[in-house]
Amino acid sequence: MTVLVVRDASVTLEGRPVLRHVDLEVAEGEIVALLGANGSGKSTLVRAAVGLVRLDAGQIELFGTPLSKFRAWRRLGYVPQQSRATAGVPATVQEVVMSGRLSHRPIAGLARQADHDAVTAAVARVGLADRMRSPFAELSGGQQQRVLIARALAGDADLLVMDEPTSGVDHDSQESIAELIGGLVNEGASVLLVAHELGPMRNLVDRVVVLGEGRVVATGGVDAAVYEEHEQVHHHAEPPEPRPEVLGGEGVFR
Amino acid sequence: MIELLDYDFMRRALVAATFTGLAAPAIGTYLVQRRLALLGDGLGHVALTGVALGVLTGVAPLLTAVLVAAAGAVLIELLRTYGRTSGDVALAMLFYGGIAGGVLLINLAGESAVSLNSYLFGSITTVSPGDLWLVSGLGVLVVALAIGLAPQLFAVCQDEEHARVSGVPVQAYSILIAVLAAVTITVAMRTVGLLLVSALMVVPVAAAQQLTRSFRATHLAAMVVGLLAALGGVVTSYEINAQPGPTIVMLALAAFAVAALGGAVVRRRRPAPT
Numbered sequence: 218m219t220v221l222v223v224r225d226a227s228v229t230l231e232g233r234p235v236l237r238h239v240d241l242e243v244a245e246g247e248i249v250a251l252l253g254a255n256g257s258g259k260s261t262l263v264r265a266a267v268g269l270v271r272l273d274a275g276q277i278e279l280f281g282t283p284l285s286k287f288r289a290w291r292r293l294g295y296v297p298q299q300s301r302a303t304a305g306v307p308a309t310v311q312e313v314v315m316s317g318r319l320s321h322r323p324i325a326g327l328a329r330q331a332d333h334d335a336v337t338a339a340v341a342r343v344g345l346a347d348r349m350r351s352p353f354a355e356l357s358g359g360q361q362q363r364v365l366i367a368r369a370l371a372g373d374a375d376l377l378v379m380d381e382p383t384s385g386v387d388h389d390s391q392e393s394i395a396e397l398i399g400g401l402v403n404e405g406a407s408v409l410l411v412a413h414e415l416g417p418m419r420n421l422v423d424r425v426v427v428l429g430e431g432r433v434v435a436t437g438g439v440d441a442a443v444y445e446e447h448e449q450v451h452h453h454a455e456p457p458e459p460r461p462e463v464l465g466g467e468g469v470f471r
Numbered sequence: 472m473i474e475l476l477d478y479d480f481m482r483r484a485l486v487a488a489t490f491t492g493l494a495a496p497a498i499g500t501y502l503v504q505r506r507l508a509l510l511g512d513g514l515g516h517v518a519l520t521g522v523a524l525g526v527l528t529g530v531a532p533l534l535t536a537v538l539v540a541a542a543g544a545v546l547i548e549l550l551r552t553y554g555r556t557s558g559d560v561a562l563a564m565l566f567y568g569g570i571a572g573g574v575l576l577i578n579l580a581g582e583s584a585v586s587l588n589s590y591l592f593g594s595i596t597t598v599s600p601g602d603l604w605l606v607s608g609l610g611v612l613v614v615a616l617a618i619g620l621a622p623q624l625f626a627v628c629q630d631e632e633h634a635r636v637s638g639v640p641v642q643a644y645s646i647l648i649a650v651l652a653a654v655t656i657t658v659a660m661r662t663v664g665l666l667l668v669s670a671l672m673v674v675p676v677a678a679a680q681q682l683t684r685s686f687r688a689t690h691l692a693a694m695v696v697g698l699l700a701a702l703g704g705v706v707t708s709y710e711i712n713a714q715p716g717p718t719i720v721m722l723a724l725a726a727f728a729v730a731a732l733g734g735a736v737v738r739r740r741r742p743a744p745t
Binding site: 291293304308311313315325 | 628629676
C-alpha cells in the first residue's frame with residue numbers, strides 16, 4: 218500500500234515557483250529521504266504533503282485519501298524544521314510532547330492514562346526520560362529536536378514526515394535519531410524525511426529522491442545521493458531561468 | 472477594612488475585580504505565549520470606539536464595546552492571516568483607529584473626551600448592577616474556555632503548524648483567542664480601564680513565569696497574581712481615593728518585581744542543568 222502520493226505538484230511562493238511538477242510516493246514501511254541543495258524545494262514538498270503549503274496544481278493523497286478530505290490526522294506525525302524561536306511562556310518537555318496526543322483526545326477534558334503513558338514512552342524512547350519536567354527552552358538544540366520527534370511519536374502515527382530531523386544536531390544525537398527511525402520502520406511505520414546530508418541514516422534509507430530547483434532530478438538507492446552530477450546534467454536539459462540571489466525561501470512562512 | 476463591604480458599589484466593584492483578575496491572565500497567557508502581548512492593548516483601543524458608539528446611540532456602552540472589540544479581533548486575525556500587512560503594523564493601525572474613532576464619536580455625541588476618563592482608567596463607583604451581570608457572565612465564559620480548551624489553545628500558541636497537522640482548526644482557535652481577549656477587555660473596562668487592561672493580561676504572566684517551569688503552573692499562578700492585584704487594587708484605590716486601573720497595574724508590577732528578584736535568587740541557588 219502507498220501511504221503518500223504526490224502527483225504533478227507545483228507550488229509558487231511569493232511569485233517564485235518552488236516546486237514544479239513533482240511526483241513522489243512513499244510505500245508502507247519505506248524510508249524515503251528527500252535530498253537537495255538549499256532552496257531546492259525539499260522542505261516545501263514535505264510541508265505541502267502534510268497540508269501546510271497549498272498546491273497550485275497537482276494532487277496529494279495520504280493513505281489513499283485526497284488531502285482535502287483527509288481527517289485521519291492521528292495516522293500522521295510531523296516533525297517541523299527546528300526553530301530557534303521559542304514560545305513566550307515556559308512549557309515542559311511533558312507538555313510539549315502531550316500536544317502530540319491531540320488527535321487522540323476529545324475536544325475538552327483531561328488527558329487520560331493512555332495519553333500519559335504514550336507521552337512517557339515517547340520521551341523515554343528519545344532518551345530524555347530524566348528531562349520530562351524540564352522546560353523545553355532549557356534543552357540543547359539536539360535535545361529539543363528529540364523532543365519534537367517524541368511529540369510525533371506520542372501519536373502512534375503510521376507515517377512520520379520529518380523536516381531535517383538531524384540538522385544542527387551533534388553526531389551522537391544524529392546516531393540515536395537514526396537508530397530510532399530504524400526501529401520505527403521495523404515496527405511498520407513509514408518515514409519521509411528531508412535531509413541535507415544522510416550521515417548515519419545512510420544505511421537505513423530505502424530510497425532517495427533528489428530535488429533541484431523544484432524538480433525531481435534523481436531518484437533511486439542511496440547512491441543517487443551523489444546528486445551533484447545529476448544537477449549538472451539537469452541544467453543542460455532546461456533553459457536558464459531567472460533565479461533569485463538567495464534561495465532560502467523554504468522557511469519564509471514559519 | 473471590612474466596612475468596605477457595606478457599600479453596594481464597593482461589593483459590585485470587588486465582584487467585577489474578581490472576574491477581571493481571573494479572566495485577563497487566563498487569556499493573556501496565550502497571548503504572551505504567542506508573542507502577541509500587545510494585542511490586548513490594540514483591542515482596548517478599539518473597544519473605546521465601541522464605548523463612544525454606545526454613548527452616541529444611547530445603547531449600553533459595555534454592550535457596544537464588546538461587539539466592536541470582538542469585530543476588531545476577528546478583523547486583526549484575518550489581516551494577520553490573509554493580509555499583506557505585518558502583525559505589528561496591523562496592531563498599530565488598531566491603536567490609532569480605536570482612539571481616533573472613540574474621541575471622534577464622543578465629540579459627535581456632544582461630549583468632550585474627558586467623559587471617557589472612567590472607561591480609560593476604570594472607576595469603582597460606576598459598576599451598575601446590570602454591568603455586573605454582563606461582567607460576571609462574560610468572565611465565567613472566558614475562564615471556562617481558557618481552561619477547558621487548554622490543550623488545543625496551548626498547541627496552537629506553541630506551534631501553529633504542528634497543531635494544524637494534528638487536525639486542529641488553527642484559524643478558528645486563533646479567532647477564538649482574539650475574541651476572548653476582546654471580551655475580557657469589556658469585562659475589565661470598569662475596573663482596570665481600557666488603556667491599562669492589557670497590563671493585567673501580560674504583567675501577571677510575566678510575574679508568574681519568573682518562578683515557574685511549566686505552562687500549566689504559569690497559567691494558574693498568573694491567574695492568582697491577577698486576582699490579588701485586581702482585588703488589592705480596588706481596595707487601595709478606595710483607601711487612597713485614586714482610580715482603580717493605575718493601582719491594580721502598579722500592584723501587578725510590584726508582584727513582577729518581587730517575582731523577578733525571587734526567581735533570580737532561586738536560579739542562583741539551583742544552577743540550570745547543562
